[in-house]
Amino acid sequence: MNIEHNSNIYTFDGLDATGKTTLLNLFKQENVKVVASPPDCIKQYRSDFDKEDLESRFLYYIFGNIWIDRNILKPSLDENCPVLVDRSMLTTLASHELRGLSEQYLEIGFNYAKTCIKPRTCYIIHVNKEERFERLSKRVYFDEIDKQNLAFEETMEPKYQKWADRLGWNVLFFDNSGLTPKEAYQKLSRQILNH
Numbered sequence: 001m002n003i004e005h006n007s008n009i010y011t012f013d014g015l016d017a018t019g020k021t022t023l024l025n026l027f028k029q030e031n032v033k034v035v036a037s038p039p040d041c042i043k044q045y046r047s048d049f050d051k052e053d054l055e056s057r058f059l060y061y062i063f064g065n066i067w068i069d070r071n072i073l074k075p076s077l078d079e080n081c082p083v084l085v086d087r088s089m090l091t092t093l094a095s096h097e098l099r100g101l102s103e104q105y106l107e108i109g110f111n112y113a114k115t116c117i118k119p120r121t122c123y124i125i126h127v128n129k130e131e132r133f134e135r136l137s138k139r140v141y142f143d144e145i146d147k148q149n150l151a152f153e154e155t156m157e158p159k160y161q162k163w164a165d166r167l168g169w170n171v172l173f174f175d176n177s178g179l180t181p182k183e184a185y186q187k188l189s190r191q192i193l194n195h
Helices: 022-030 046-050 054-078 089-098 103-113 129-137 144-150 155-166 181-194
Strands: 009-013 034-037 082-086 121-126 171-177
Touching: 009 022, 009 089, 022 034, 022 082, 022 121, 022 181, 034 144, 046 054, 046 171, 054 082, 054 103, 054 171, 089 155, 121 181, 144 155, 155 171, 171 181
Parallel strands: 009 082, 009 121, 034 082, 121 171
Antiparallel strands: none
């Protein structure tokens, strides 16, 4: 079961090129604790697992989510400041479901997610299709995974909502279309830092 706690944990999920990393870097500059997934201790293996079969890839990302929960998030519950997580279990479950992962593996992931801390809010960062494609096309590194993710444009966000509903996690969709990074940061910081 999710650990019920009046936590200061906020997760940031969303398709690539919606501005998650840029936003989180602005929070970092204000000395807000930001945690990236997968964690640094296994990040070096990410490209290897991204080339593996879907089950191995899924287990790698689930392990990263669990490691962050047990080693960073749970110890931070007694702290009186927000912790922001760049990609959560929602991304792991939704993206692998869309890639065709079996129900059996998805249920394993779901059961692990239920043992994790329940975030105060899961922000799903959204950018309209045209703006997101423009951002992606400007990236120096645009790999096969990015190309696959283009096909998820209309289906990923409902999957985030589906898994959040099953977990009982509170979701807020944040439309980052047409906003400068500073404008988006100011809007979100009012919600997060003033709680």
